[in-house]
Amino acid sequence: MTINGKAYVVGAYEHPTRKAPDKSVAQLHAESARGTLLDAGLTKEDIDGYFCATDAPGLGPLSMVDYMGLKVRHVDSTETGGSSYVVHVAHAAQAIAMGKCNVALITLAGRPRSEGSSGTQARNYGAAAPDVAFEFPYGMATANGYAMVARRHMYEFGTTSEQLAWIKVAASQHAQYNEHAILRNVVTVEDVMESPMIADPLRRLDCCVVSDGGGALIVARPEIAKQLKRPLVKILGAGEAPKNQNGGKVDLTTCAAALSGPAAFAEAGVKPSEIQYASIYDSFTITVLMQLEDLGFCKKGEGGKFVADGNLISGSGKLPFNTDGGGLCNNHPANRGGMTKVIEAVRQLRGEAHPKVQVPNCTLALAQGMGGNLGSRHASGTLIMERQ
Amino acid sequence: MNTTAQRTIPAPLRNSENEPYFAAAEEGKLLVGKCSDCSEYHFYPRTICPHCNSDSVEWLPSNGKGVIYSFSTMRRGVPVPYTIAYVTLDEGVSMMTNIVNADPDSLNIGDKVEVVFEPTEDGTPLPMFQPLSG
Ligand SMILES: [Zn+2]
Numbered sequence: 001m002t003i004n005g006k007a008y009v010v011g012a013y014e015h016p017t018r019k020a021p022d023k024s025v026a027q028l029h030a031e032s033a034r035g036t037l038l039d040a041g042l043t044k045e046d047i048d049g050y051f052c053a054t055d056a057p058g059l060g061p062l063s064m065v066d067y068m069g070l071k072v073r074h075v076d077s078t079e080t081g082g083s084s085y086v087v088h089v090a091h092a093a094q095a096i097a098m099g100k101c102n103v104a105l106i107t108l109a110g111r112p113r114s115e116g117s118s119g120t121q122a123r124n125y126g127a128a129a130p131d132v133a134f135e136f137p138y139g140m141a142t143a144n145g146y147a148m149v150a151r152r153h154m155y156e157f158g159t160t161s162e163q164l165a166w167i168k169v170a171a172s173q174h175a176q177y178n179e180h181a182i183l184r185n186v187v188t189v190e191d192v193m194e195s196p197m198i199a200d201p202l203r204r205l206d207c208c209v210v211s212d213g214g215g216a217l218i219v220a221r222p223e224i225a226k227q228l229k230r231p232l233v234k235i236l237g238a239g240e241a242p243k244n245q246n247g248g249k250v251d252l253t254t255c256a257a258a259l260s261g262p263a264a265f266a267e268a269g270v271k272p273s274e275i276q277y278a279s280i281y282d283s284f285t286i287t288v289l290m291q292l293e294d295l296g297f298c299k300k301g302e303g304g305k306f307v308a309d310g311n312l313i314s315g316s317g318k319l320p321f322n323t324d325g326g327g328l329c330n331n332h333p334a335n336r337g338g339m340t341k342v343i344e345a346v347r348q349l350r351g352e353a354h355p356k357v358q359v360p361n362c363t364l365a366l367a368q369g370m371g372g373n374l375g376s377r378h379a380s381g382t383l384i385m386e387r388q
Numbered sequence: 389m390n391t392t393a394q395r396t397i398p399a400p401l402r403n404s405e406n407e408p409y410f411a412a413a414e415e416g417k418l419l420v421g422k423c424s425d426c427s428e429y430h431f432y433p434r435t436i437c438p439h440c441n442s443d444s445v446e447w448l449p450s451n452g453k454g455v456i457y458s459f460s461t462m463r464r465g466v467p468v469p470y471t472i473a474y475v476t477l478d479e480g481v482s483m484m485t486n487i488v489n490a491d492p493d494s495l496n497i498g499d500k501v502e503v504v505f506e507p508t509e510d511g512t513p514l515p516m517f518q519p520l521s522g
Contacts, residue, residue: 133401139470140472143460144472148458148474151460152457196463200492245482247437249481250476
C-alpha cells in the first residue's frame with residue numbers, strides 16, 4: 001500500500017495577516033479554510049475529512065468542525081508540533097487511499113505575536129509530561145535547545161556561524177519579493193554576525209520571526225483533482241519519524257529527517273538530487289542545516305559548505321529553498337512552520353511563486369517539517385510532490 | 389560569579405514516579421536509572437527501562453562526574469543569563485542541566501564537570517554542574 005499517486009494537493013492558502021490582535025484563533029482557521037476553498041474552486045460541502053493539530057481551539061477537530069459547520073466522516077488531530085501539517089498531508093492521502101474521505105481540509109492558525117510569545121521562554125508542557133521535572137527548571141526554551149545542536153555541530157564538523165548566516169542571507173534574498181514578509185530587507189553575513197547574541201552560538205538573525213496568521217490546504221482524490229481548474233500537484237511519497245534523547249544516549253547532530261527522508265524518497269521513487277525546489281523547516285538557521293544533511297542533499301558535516309556556496313538561493317543555487325522567505329523572514333504562524341512549507345512548495349509546482357524566485361519548470365518539490373525541539377524531542381515530516 | 393544566586397529557578401514538578409529522584413537530591417545524590425535485565429543506564433530515570441521495557445530497574449547514585457556534551461548561554465529575553473547544557477556522566481548517559489560557578493565564555497565541549505546541588509524556588513535542590521576542581 002502506498003500513497004504515491006493516490007491524492008493531490010488541490011488547495012493552498014496562506015493567510016496574509018502577520019499580526020491579528022483583533023481576530024480570534026478560530027476565526028483565523030475559518031478564514032484560512034475559506035481561502036483554500038476559493039483557491040481550489042471547491043465549496044464547504046465538498047469537504048468530508050478534516051485535519052488540525054491539538055493546538056486548534058477547544059477540543060481540536062471537534063470544536064473546529066462544529067465552528068466551521070463542516071459535515072465530515074473522517075477527522076485526524078495528529079500532533080507532531082510544527083511538522084504536523086506536513087504529516088497531515090500524508091495522513092490525508094492515506095485516508096483518501098483507504099476510502100475514508102474524498103476531500104480533506106487541513107487548517108492551522110495562531111497568534112503568538114499578539115500574545116507575546118518568544119523563543120527565549122522556557123517551555124512547560126505541564127506536570128503530566130514525564131520530562132518536565134527534569135528539564136523545565138533548567139530553562140529549556142526553544143532557542144537554547146537549538147543552540148546546543150548548533151554548538152555540537154560546530155564541535156564535530158567545524159561548522160561556523162558565518163556558514164549558518166548564509167541560510168538567513170538566502171532567505172532574505174527571497175523575502176525581498178514577498179510583500180507580506182515581516183523581514184524584507186536583504187541581509188549580509190555581516191548583518192547576521194552583528195545581530196545580538198540570543199542563545200550562543202545563535203544570534204537574533206539566526207532565529208525565525210514570531211508571527212500571527214494561519215494557512216490551509218486541501219487534499220483530494222485524483223478524480224476530483226482532475227475536474228478542478230488548478231495545476232495538478234500529485235503526492236508521490238511521505239515519511240514521518242520522532243527522535244529524542246533515547247533514554248540518555250543523546251545525539252544532537254542527527255535529526256529525525258534521517259528517518260523520514262529516506263522513507264519519503266523510497267515511496268516517491270526519486271533521489272535527493274532530482275528535487276528542484278525544497279521547503280525546509282527554518283525555525284533557526286541550524287534547523288535548515290541539519291535537515292539538508294539528514295535528507296541527503298549533502299553529506300553529514302558538509303552542510304556548512306553547501307549553504308555558504310549559495311546553494312539555497314533561487315536562480316543561482318543547486319537547491320532553491322523557502323522562496324517565500326520562510327520562517328526566517330516571511331512568516332511562522334502559530335510558531336508552526338509546516339503549513340507554510342507545504343504552501344510554498346505547491347506554489348512552486350503550480351508555477352505561482354513570485355517570478356523573481358520561481359524555479360523554471362518546477363516539476364519535483366519537497367516539503368520538510370520539523371516539530372518540537374531538536375535539542376530534546378522532535379518529529380520530522382517529509383513530503384514529496386510532483387507537478388503533473 | 390555565581391549567577392544562580394540571582395536567578396529564580398522554578399521548582400521541579402514532583403510526582404509519585406519521580407519522587408525518589410528528588411528525595412535523593414535532598415541528600416546530595418544524583419540518581420540515574422539502571423536496568424537489571426539489559427544492564428543499560430538511562431536518563432531521566434523511569435520505572436520501566438526505555439531500552440528493553442524491563443520493569444527491573446534500579447535508580448543508582450551517579451559518581452556525579454562527567455563532561456560537557458553541548459551547552460548554550462541564554463543572553464537575551466531572560467532576567468539573568470544562564471547556561472543550559474547536556475553533561476555526559478561517567479556512567480555513559482547524558483542529562484540536561486545547567487553549568488554554574490563558571491564564566492560561560494570559558495566553557496568548552498569536553499570540559500570535565502562535577503555535580504553541585506542548587507536550591508529551586510520551593511527549596512528542592514536541583515543537580516547542576518560546575519567545572520571540576522583540581
Ligand atoms: Zn533494559
